Amino acid sequence: MSRIELRNLRKDWATAAAVADVNLTIEDGAFVAVLGPSGCGKTTTLLMLAGIYNPTTGDIAFDGARVNDVEARDRNVGIVCQSYALYPNMSVLENIMFPLRFKKVERAESKRRAREIAALVRIDALLDRRPSQLSGGQQQRVALARALVKRPHLLLLDEPLSNLDAALRLTMRTEIRRIQRELGVTTVLVTHDQIEATTMADRIIVMNAGRVEQEGTAKDLYERPRTLFVASFIGSPPINLLDGEAEDGLVKVHQTTIAVAAPARGAVVLGIRPEQLHVDETGTPARVVAVEPMGREVLYTTDSALGIVRFIEAGSEAHHREGDSVALRFSPEDAVLFDKTSGLRIDARIAA
Amino acid sequence: MATVTFEKPLSPARPDWQALAARAGLRRSAGQAALLAFLLLVSVPIILPYFWMLMISLTARTGGVSTDVLWTACAVIVPAVLIYSIVHSLVPSPRLRLVTGLLLLAIACTLLVALIGDRLHFDNYRFLWRTNIVEEIRSKATAGGQFPSVWIAFRNSLVLAVSQTVIIITVASLAGYYISRFAFRGREAFLQGLLVLHAFPAMTLIIPIFLILYWVGLLDTIAGVMLVLATIELPFYVFVMKGFFDAVPWDIEMSAMTDGATRRQAFRLVVLPQVSVGLIAVAVFAFIRAWEEYIFVRTFLIENKNWVMSLYLFWVADDVMGVDYGIVAAVSVFYVLPSLLLYVFCQKYLTQMTIGGIKG
Numbered sequence: 044m045s046r047i048e049l050r051n052l053r054k055d056w057a058t059a060a061a062v063a064d065v066n067l068t069i070e071d072g073a074f075v076a077v078l079g080p081s082g083c084g085k086t087t088t089l090l091m092l093a094g095i096y097n098p099t100t101g102d103i104a105f106d107g108a109r110v111n112d113v114e115a116r117d118r119n120v121g122i123v124c125q126s127y128a129l130y131p132n133m134s135v136l137e138n139i140m141f142p143l144r145f146k147k148v149e150r151a152e153s154k155r156r157a158r159e160i161a162a163l164v165r166i167d168a169l170l171d172r173r174p175s176q177l178s179g180g181q182q183q184r185v186a187l188a189r190a191l192v193k194r195p196h197l198l199l200l201d202e203p204l205s206n207l208d209a210a211l212r213l214t215m216r217t218e219i220r221r222i223q224r225e226l227g228v229t230t231v232l233v234t235h236d237q238i239e240a241t242t243m244a245d246r247i248i249v250m251n252a253g254r255v256e257q258e259g260t261a262k263d264l265y266e267r268p269r270t271l272f273v274a275s276f277i278g279s280p281p282i283n284l285l286d287g288e289a290e291d292g293l294v295k296v297h298q299t300t301i302a303v304a305a306p307a308r309g310a311v312v313l314g315i316r317p318e319q320l321h322v323d324e325t326g327t328p329a330r331v332v333a334v335e336p337m338g339r340e341v342l343y344t345t346d347s348a349l350g351i352v353r354f355i356e357a358g359s360e361a362h363h364r365e366g367d368s369v370a371l372r373f374s375p376e377d378a379v380l381f382d383k384t385s386g387l388r389i390d391a392r393i394a395a
Numbered sequence: 396m397a398t399v400t401f402e403k404p405l406s407p408a409r410p411d412w413q414a415l416a417a418r419a420g421l422r423r424s425a426g427q428a429a430l431l432a433f434l435l436l437v438s439v440p441i442i443l444p445y446f447w448m449l450m451i452s453l454t455a456r457t458g459g460v461s462t463d464v465l466w467t468a469c470a471v472i473v474p475a476v477l478i479y480s481i482v483h484s485l486v487p488s489p490r491l492r493l494v495t496g497l498l499l500l501a502i503a504c505t506l507l508v509a510l511i512g513d514r515l516h517f518d519n520y521r522f523l524w525r526t527n528i529v530e531e532i533r534s535k536a537t538a539g540g541q542f543p544s545v546w547i548a549f550r551n552s553l554v555l556a557v558s559q560t561v562i563i564i565t566v567a568s569l570a571g572y573y574i575s576r577f578a579f580r581g582r583e584a585f586l587q588g589l590l591v592l593h594a595f596p597a598m599t600l601i602i603p604i605f606l607i608l609y610w611v612g613l614l615d616t617i618a619g620v621m622l623v624l625a626t627i628e629l630p631f632y633v634f635v636m637k638g639f640f641d642a643v644p645w646d647i648e649m650s651a652m653t654d655g656a657t658r659r660q661a662f663r664l665v666v667l668p669q670v671s672v673g674l675i676a677v678a679v680f681a682f683i684r685a686w687e688e689y690i691f692v693r694t695f696l697i698e699n700k701n702w703v704m705s706l707y708l709f710w711v712a713d714d715v716m717g718v719d720y721g722i723v724a725a726v727s728v729f730y731v732l733p734s735l736l737l738y739v740f741c742q743k744y745l746t747q748m749t750i751g752g753i754k755g
Contacts, residue, residue, distance in 0.1 A: 132668035145655030
């Protein structure tokens, strides 16, 4: 269990920088998710933490001590790969005992520990099987047990749920969270799935193009995205992003002009979440062009005076049909405004 | 808008499902029978010579060879095989198939014993315990005086093949791993070089190699041939092993290293077991290749105490061909037996080698 720090971390490949200017502190026992689209440098960061890659510049510190030059096998890090990477030539028990081989643990003792951790991840009935005889979820648990058996300082999860079916993903999410809490191990989860990140982690780090876009809780990211990228990446169905022109406290979006109390000028982007738009007689006129029932809710796509805008209504109230005219309204404090060129949020409330 | 109407429906409203199912079943078994017939047909030119060799070794006596034993045996065995394959494609129950098979086998054996039983003998295999067979047949051997015991040649062949296998497995697995996993300057050129070396006709180098062996004092030694063969064969096996290593996911090695293994431990404990099929295949091929080697051993081994099995067979054939076919056939059977056994037991690994190879 360690406090992990990354200082000015950078990794260059032959052609481009995979990771640049990453500064992070992960508190002891925290569960942190690194979230980003594929190719954003999140796995590279993870492998630098594991010691598989060496950073080009910058430092990695465990509990304040620099570990850049410590080899992977001495870092006491547990890793669960997307493919689980179980050793097919060994039984489940041998797989779990494998890390203890290199720690000079007696065989009887390592067997005892392997059994203990197997019970924790609930695979104690499968110890004699081969990995190929297990289902995806079971393999996942074995990989987790193998990563945890040596009581790592840091647990790394690289897209651990992406090979599971939807129902199993749900159970494993809760399971991993439970096990992490029980052991109190510092954990870094790498994922491109925002649901995974928001449901499992205490804090989320959003990465894009090798840089950290924003760090914070799921609520922070959702309600106060620092950049246009975070706003568009977080949330499903995605936020409505409407191009506009700002001048003298007014933002002109499509055919609508909105007053803002911000010193915005030039090209801006207005962001409104689909659930923040409500049907209201006094609102902006819109015409429903598509209706997509999603179970509990219905997603409408409309052609409005704001442009193409999506909004959500609870299934019980939803009764609009394609071609219906509605009027949409949003509370100004819900919407966010971004500078289009820098992509940064303009820290201001919209007046009306 | 024009309406389209079919004058006559293309398929009946209520198809006769049972008839369709029966037709599909018939078609399936017909296809299988055709396949079986084809395989039988193409295997004839492969099996017949071996079978003839076996028959000669068991029946021929000094002098000419009569083919009537072969034809008699074929007249019994071919119908038996044909009947069994027909039964196999028509009878679905495995129990019934087994019973028919055993019955046919018993009938064939009885017929064989009755027809040619009195002509079977093991005299031709006397080379296994006698050394001077050639002199017994035709006064003096042409090959360096006294003929050696077949067991000396057998041992030499074994030494050559086993050491060859060990060298190739060790070098090919290490080199294949390195090429598969590490980037180094000239990697592409190296890979292409391997392919060129593999395609290069090594036979053209036989005189320079002879001279080199002579100068370094390895001419007429098993070790010399071993080195030459290993060098010529290695490029191909390195390439094959690279293919197998390429198929082992990098994730697994990475896991092993974060689990606390060194790179070498990861290789030995995790990666190597996953290419075991490839190792076995390469080992079998290397062994058989060295076992069957003729041109290089013929050139580089001179004294008869250094003969390997192929040379022994060559000299026997050279000395008694035309006089005693039986003994040549018997030596051939003895020579082919180890390769045959290896092939039979390692068949399933050998078929996977091509897959690994193509991946590379």
